[in-house]
Amino acid sequence: MTDVQITFDCADPAALAAFWAEALGHQVQAPPPGFESWEQALEAMGVPPERRNSASAVVDPAGTAPRLFFQRVPEPKQVKNRVHLDVRAAPGLVGDARMAALEAAAERLVSLGATRLRRHEPAAPLAAGHIVMADPEGNEFCLD
Incomplete structure (x- = not known):
């Protein structure tokens, strides 16, 4: 079986991920093992502060729904969604x-x-x- 992820282009990945986590009863994906927060993990990875809100993800705690991935893009939304x-x-x-x-x-x-x-x-x-x-x-x- 092939797994699927739904990706959103957006301006503020952290804020949009927080909205969808609350809307769906899901959770923002936990940081990698060994880190208490994404901020801590990104600091250790050498990601500069201005790039730390480049992406975020939301996962279903039950593990049955697709992962939602949010990636920052420079352009604003232009037209109606073709998929929703x-x-x-x-x-x-x-x-x-x-x-x-x-x-x-x-x-x-x-x-x-x-x-x-x-x-x-x-x-x-x-x-x-x-x-x-x-x-x-x-x-x-x-x-x-």
């Missing part, structure tokens, strides 16, 4: 209960720095309804 994450905030729910769960998740994520973009109402027979959001750097994702 769907955050499963209401699995198994339908109708009003589903939309209420999505609204609660949207409020929590807005408190973490996300932006609510639009709500799509349920439409029979296939569309269950969802909320489109953007993370703190404008990357779109859906609450599904």
Whole structure:
């Protein structure tokens, strides 16, 4: 089986990793063995201070979800994402209960720095309804 990692180009890897770790209930990847912090590890590796926020990663504590990798790039986001994450905030729910769960998740994520973009109402027979959001750097994702 092939493993997969999802990579985000961004301006502030540490901040975006912290947002997604909190949003998904994951954790920022621990520093290498023998180091108590990434700052300590990067200092020992000789990484200059201005390059220490060049990358960060988020991992699922259960080890089942893909690793999210955040890399600093010089250019700002230009266009709509062609690929996006769907955050499963209401699995198994339908109708009003589903939309209420999505609204609660949207409020929590807005408190973490996300932006609510639009709500799509349920439409029979296939569309269950969802909320489109953007993370703190404008990357779109859906609450599904």
